[in-house]
Amino acid sequence: MTDPKCGGKRAIRRMSIRIRKRLIGDALMLLLAAALLLWLADWAIWRVRVWRGGGYDTVQVTQLLLTPLKNHRVNADEQSTNAQSCARALFPHGGNDPCWWLRRHATQWQSAALISRD
Numbered sequence: 001m002t003d004p005k006c007g008g009k010r011a012i013r014r015m016s017i018r019i020r021k022r023l024i025g026d027a028l029m030l031l032l033a034a035a036l037l038l039w040l041a042d043w044a045i046w047r048v049r050v051w052r053g054g055g056y057d058t059v060q061v062t063q064l065l066l067t068p069l070k071n072h073r074v075n076a077d078e079q080s081t082n083a084q085s086c087a088r089a090l091f092p093h094g095g096n097d098p099c100w101w102l103r104r105h106a107t108q109w110q111s112a113a114l115i116s117r118d
Contacts, residue, residue: 039091046089058083059102066111079110
């Protein structure tokens with residue numbers, strides 16, 4: 001015969017696993033809802049700024065061309081400096097990167113591929 005106490009411990013263990021899964025699921029749903037709410041609020045504020053004429057800005061971006069050399073080194077050549085449009089928001093909107101991100105990444109790297117001669 002089985003001990004009734006042992007079955008009780010298993011049931012409690014199964015219940016605690018269910019409760020943990022439920023809590024983790026609820027926390028993930030809450031996190032997803034908070035992220036969605038933050039994005040919607042950011043989009044609404046950005047739309048008001050665009051409507052008033054201040055939703056976009058420009059950032060000077062330097063473009064560099066990386067050319068591989070024979071000795072496994074890379075040569076960086078400055079191509080140009082352009083004014084790139086950006087969105088004054090936390091997230092990308094209107095097909096533009098946010099200005100805070102673009103200011104921190106004002107150098108864009110472009111690599112030139114080697115053409116293999118077979």
